[in-house]
Amino acid sequence: TDEEQFVTILGNRSAEHLRRVFAEYMKLSGFQIEESIKRETSGHLQEVLLAVVTCARSVPTYLADCLHKAMKGAGTDDKTLIEIMVSRSEIDMLDIRAEFRRMLPRLCT
Template sequence: SEAEGRSVAGALNFDPTPDAQTLYKAMKGLGTDEQAIIDVLTKRSNVQRQEIAKSFKAQFGKDLIDSLKSELSGNFERLIVALMYSPFKYDAKELYDAMKGERDNATFYVDPALALQDAEALYAAGEKIRGTDEIQFITILCKRSAIHLLKVFEEYQKLAGKSIEDSIKSETCGSLEDAMLAIVKCTRSVHCYFAERLYHALKGAGTNDGTLIRVIVSRSEVDLNLIKAEFKHIAGKSLSSMIM
């Protein structure tokens, strides 16, 4: 369905073990694979992120949030850590929404007034001021359900005369920008996001095997057929033809 392709879906046979292993490898040794962290955490529901944290602790004996805090810095750290917090740390309305289902439930009631309020808050935090209140962006992108965010993005476009993506690109940079854009893209269409990641991994000189393997393995039992369809739309040729 159209709604199915719009947001982060809770995989029916979700296994947190490989995600926890990917995060561990991303933070092991010198340097941090920030893209791998973005790929894992922005593509899972909050409930699934809690399962990943439990698996991380069980496998490696370390607290995932503590590990992320020690490896990351600045507002990128704030955003990633915010993603990891349980919805029970949110206010009463967010708790109520969280109890009704995961982020992909298209039957959520969207409060138009709250969506407009969020859009106005984002606009005031970025385009209307000199500098950017990045914490406001992080708070709204991490706390709101996907179906609510779609309405926020629609209202934001009307207010700013530009897309939320364009504002993020002009107001932020680096890993924080990458993570914010990943959240927005996954809210709009998780399948399109993965298709683009595969396309960029395959095109040009050489293949980014890490990205390719991570995407195919993580989605192989979830929605790879939908990703293949998006890939063909983006690339003009099938995924299998480019892999071969």
């Protein structure tokens, strides 16, 4: 797998198209796209590609994960918390809240 191919496909396709690509990739390779990205890339590129995949699969899941990361450990990332809470409050905050609650048992272990 070529890093450039990941960037080209993930950067130029709609979320709907990407979900179909992920399903077909799984059928053909036997691997989730995330597994291949983790094997083939590293560093910031890997983080960005995995974020794009997570967003394509579910924006609320991605944002719930961002909220968790912003709150875990000592201190909080106030900028990220405020950006998400303000920008998503009228769009999909209820979906993000539901996803965060669904993820909570896994996040606490």
